[in-house]
Amino acid sequence: MIRDLFMKNRKKHTTTIPSVDAKNDVPEGIMTKCPECKNIILTKDLIKLMKVCPKCDHHLKMTAAERVACLFDEETFKSIDDHLKTENPLNFPAYTEKVESDARKTGLNEAVLTGTGKIDGLEIAVAIMDSHFRMGSMGSVVGEKITRAIEKATVLGIPMIIFSASGGARMQEGVLSLMQMAKTSVALTRHASQGLLYISVMTYPTTGGVSASFASVGDINIAEPKALIGFAGRRVIEQTVREKLPDDFQTAEFLLDHGQLDAVVHRNDMKETISKIVRLHVKGAN
Amino acid sequence: MGKTLKFEEPIIKLREKIVELEEFTATNSVDLSEEIGTLKVRLKNLEEEIYENMEPWDRVQVARHPERPTTIDYITMLFEDFMQLHGDRAYGDDAAIVGGIASFESVPITVIGHQRGKDTKENVKRNFGMPHPEGYRKALRLMKQAEKFGRPIICFIDTKGAFPGKAAEERGQSEAIARNLVEMAGLTVPVISIVIGEGGSGGALALGVANHIHMLEHSTYSVISPEGAATILWKDSSLAKQAAEAMKITAPHLKEMGIIDAIIPEVRGGAHRDSKAQAISIGNAIRTSLSELGTLDGKGLVDHRYDKFRCIGVFTE
Numbered sequence: 001m002i003r004d005l006f007m008k009n010r011k012k013h014t015t016t017i018p019s020v021d022a023k024n025d026v027p028e029g030i031m032t033k034c035p036e037c038k039n040i041i042l043t044k045d046l047i048k049l050m051k052v053c054p055k056c057d058h059h060l061k062m063t064a065a066e067r068v069a070c071l072f073d074e075e076t077f078k079s080i081d082d083h084l085k086t087e088n089p090l091n092f093p094a095y096t097e098k099v100e101s102d103a104r105k106t107g108l109n110e111a112v113l114t115g116t117g118k119i120d121g122l123e124i125a126v127a128i129m130d131s132h133f134r135m136g137s138m139g140s141v142v143g144e145k146i147t148r149a150i151e152k153a154t155v156l157g158i159p160m161i162i163f164s165a166s167g168g169a170r171m172q173e174g175v176l177s178l179m180q181m182a183k184t185s186v187a188l189t190r191h192a193s194q195g196l197l198y199i200s201v202m203t204y205p206t207t208g209g210v211s212a213s214f215a216s217v218g219d220i221n222i223a224e225p226k227a228l229i230g231f232a233g234r235r236v237i238e239q240t241v242r243e244k245l246p247d248d249f250q251t252a253e254f255l256l257d258h259g260q261l262d263a264v265v266h267r268n269d270m271k272e273t274i275s276k277i278v279r280l281h282v283k284g285a286n
Numbered sequence: 287m288g289k290t291l292k293f294e295e296p297i298i299k300l301r302e303k304i305v306e307l308e309e310f311t312a313t314n315s316v317d318l319s320e321e322i323g324t325l326k327v328r329l330k331n332l333e334e335e336i337y338e339n340m341e342p343w344d345r346v347q348v349a350r351h352p353e354r355p356t357t358i359d360y361i362t363m364l365f366e367d368f369m370q371l372h373g374d375r376a377y378g379d380d381a382a383i384v385g386g387i388a389s390f391e392s393v394p395i396t397v398i399g400h401q402r403g404k405d406t407k408e409n410v411k412r413n414f415g416m417p418h419p420e421g422y423r424k425a426l427r428l429m430k431q432a433e434k435f436g437r438p439i440i441c442f443i444d445t446k447g448a449f450p451g452k453a454a455e456e457r458g459q460s461e462a463i464a465r466n467l468v469e470m471a472g473l474t475v476p477v478i479s480i481v482i483g484e485g486g487s488g489g490a491l492a493l494g495v496a497n498h499i500h501m502l503e504h505s506t507y508s509v510i511s512p513e514g515a516a517t518i519l520w521k522d523s524s525l526a527k528q529a530a531e532a533m534k535i536t537a538p539h540l541k542e543m544g545i546i547d548a549i550i551p552e553v554r555g556g557a558h559r560d561s562k563a564q565a566i567s568i569g570n571a572i573r574t575s576l577s578e579l580g581t582l583d584g585k586g587l588v589d590h591r592y593d594k595f596r597c598i599g600v601f602t603e
Contacts, residue, residue: 085602089543090534092519140599147596169487169509171518174533178487178509179545179598182495185467186592193472209509212448212488216464231459231488232450241452250455260458 034058050267059224059267061204063106064113064130067163071126071271077117081148082109086141092172102133110141111166114149116158120275122282124161125153131165131205138210139170143180146214150187159197159278160188164215168208181213188214197281199274202229202252202261220277222263223252224270229260289352293344294555297336300329337554340504342530342539346512348504348556349483355561356415357384357399357442360482363565364572365390365397373424377457380421382413382449383493385428387437390572396432398425398493399442402483416449419462422492426466429473438476438576441493446511448489463492470495471591474584478575480550480568481505481537482557497582497590498575499545501537502564503552507545508535545598547575 032043036058046053050070051060068077086109088095103109111133116125127146129136138146146162153160169177188198200218202211205228212231215221223229230250238245248254252264265273290298304325311318340348348354361368365388373379385398402415409415425441432439448459470477479496485507501507508515512530513523520529540546550571557564582590 083603087600087602089600090532092532140601144599144601171510171515173509173600175507175509175535175540175545176543176598176600178491179595181488181491182467182471182595183598185464185495186471186595189468189471189588190592192468209488211460212463213467214464216458216461217468229460230455231448231463232455236450237452237455240450243452245452249452258456258458260461 032060034060052267057225057266059204059226061131061165063132064108064128064163067128068113068117070267071274072117072119073121077115077126079113079115080152081114081145084109084141084144086110086139088172089140089176090172090174095172099134106130106133108133110145111136111138112142112145114145116152116156119271119278122159122275122278123156124159124278125149125156126161126163128163129165129210131167134170136164136166136205136210137168137170137177138166138180139173139177140180142170143177143183146180146184147187150184150191153196154187154191154194157194157196159199159281160191161199161201161274162214162218163201163203164206164210165203166206166208166210166215168210178209181209184214185217188217192219197278199277201265201270201274203227205229207231207233207250216260220262221260222265222273223255223261224267225252225264227252229255291344291347291351293340293347294336297329297333300325300332304329333554342506342536343512343527345504345536346484346506346526346530348552348558349506351556351558352404353558354483355557355564356404357401357444357482359561360442360565360568361386361388361397361399363562364569365395366392368397371428374420374427376423377420380413380418380424381411382415382417382445383421383425385425390440390569390576393576394435394437395440396428396437397440397442398428399482400445400490400493402444413449415445416447417445417489417492418449418451418454419457419459422448422462422466425493426469429466429470429477433473433475436475438478438579439473440572441477441479441496443479443481443485443490443493443507444483445486445489446484447486448492463488466492467495471595472588473591474587476576476579476582476587477591478572478579480571481507481546482568484511486511495591495595497579497587497594498547500548500550500568500571500575501540501546502550502557502568503537504556505537506530506535507537507540508533 032046033040034053037056039055086099112129114127127149198218200215200221202223206215207230255261307318307322368388370386384401400415403409403412477496478498479494481501512526515529515533516525517523537549553560553563
């Protein structure tokens with residue numbers, strides 16, 4: 001009797017063997033799968049939705065160009081310093097090749113796109129990091145481009161906005177990368193000394209040396225929902241404190257709860273929010 | 287003499303041999319003075335050969351030596367009338383950073399530094415010299431205080447890094463470090479930073495946005511520890527020795543890259559062999575820096591710091 005029951009179960013148990021082509025069921029580029037809820041959506045529809053999943057509201061990673069498109073008034077963005085080229089100061093094997101390959105893949109010279117543009121007619125300078133390029137890590141060129149953008153904002157007397165998306169300092173450039181934290185900081189201090197506005201927008205992910213420098217010291221610090229933001233990596237902390245960390249640890253919402261952010265802003269409201277903040281900082285305007 | 291480091295083992299062995307022979311001579315009335323003399327010459331040559339050809343990894347070992355003088359040791363030897371000031375006025379007092387007011391050759395100064403312990407008990411109290419946000423905020427409070435009273439600031443850097451912990455994240459470790467970077471950039475008093483041991487990443491830099499940066503000869507300054515670099519780059523922390531080489535973290539490397547201003551020579555074998563002599567050479571460096579920076583006014587000092595960090599980076603235009 002009992003054996004029969006098991007036999008029944010065994011019969012019911014069928015396996016589906018995926019076809020060889022199964023992986024290509026979602027054609028690369030045409031469809032995109034939400035990494036959070038696994039919902040599959042037409043990429044062109046997703047881009048129209050500013051890469052926010054229509055099903056679960058997850059904010060997918062954006063390229064710097066995509067961010068420009070949904071932030072600036074049409075055809076007002078002008079990029080600067082696209083010509084700067086990364087070197088290999090510590091002669092790390094394969095570093096140059098990796099940077100060149102990411103440059104081809106992203107169409108950027110490095111992990112940040114900088115320039116000026118208009119939001120609702122107000123001119124601002126911007127640095128938009130792109131995590132598709134070497135995890136958005138900051139080496140000499142990233143530090144230099146951000147510094148030059150801040151200096152341009154200072155000279156023009158306009159607000160500076162930085163969208164961070166970075167794993168931190170670029171290991172392959174060693175202590176030169178660390179010093180980019182100081183370089184961008186001295187530039188921000190000079191910008192601030194002119195009474196100019198700096199807004200920091202933290203997106204997924206903002207960690208390590210980027211989190212521990214310009215990203216955390218905006219006059220106003222905002223973040224996208226669920227963005228990972230933190231100083232040390234989750235695994236390192238778990239090993240150090242030997243306890244399980246809460247699921248929402250180092251999310252934008254966690255930081256908001258702990259007093260580290262001014263606001264968590266949905267991507268749909270980002271342009272309007274930035275525009276409002278900038279307007280509220282125009283001296284004597286109404 | 288304390289803990290022996292691997293690279294200096296041949297020296298220690300030879301030294302022990304000489305002591306042995308000397309004792310033998312004394313107790314047995316056999317004249318071995320010629321042999322002892324030969325060995326002493328050999329020792330001198332060996333010391334020169336080993337201590338003057340230290341590899342980056344050897345320096346890392348010296349920088350981490352448990353008896354290496356710490357911030358408080360140097361404060362005691364270099365300054366008069368030191369008064370330690372505690373707390374960040376917001377959360378607590380972090381023992382991993384110490385600071386206060388004192389005088390250096392009758393000039394009132396503010397001194398701040400990372401503080402590690404020399405034994406387990408003290409290391410637990412000082413969290414192995416790895417600060418929490420309140421440590422950086424205390425440091426900033428003391429720096430702003432120094433600025434108000436026109437006192438030069440002297441920072442001693444000696445940390446593996448800022449502490450990677452849950453509470454540190456909750457209280458804003460990133461913001462605490464970042465805030466120090468931008469605030470130090472704007473200080474209108476001279477800031478001198480001296481790396482005395484390990485300068486570990488952002489946790490070190492948070493006391494390092496200075497007009498002059500000095501490094502002790504065997505100290506290190508890096509974006510990540512050699513072990514961490516080996517794990518990330520080659521997925522194997524046992525390759526730390528190679529990483530120490532590749533990452534260019536020693537004082538001569540940093541001087542070559544134009545990141546630091548000067549190297550303070552160490553007594554042979556490392557600062558722990560003669561901390562008094564070491565303090566004297568650190569004092570010389572502080573005196574030189576104070577007199578050079580003394581010619582600049584507040585704005586001049588801010589601009590000087592700007593120019594210093596502005597030009598760091600390697601790229602093609």
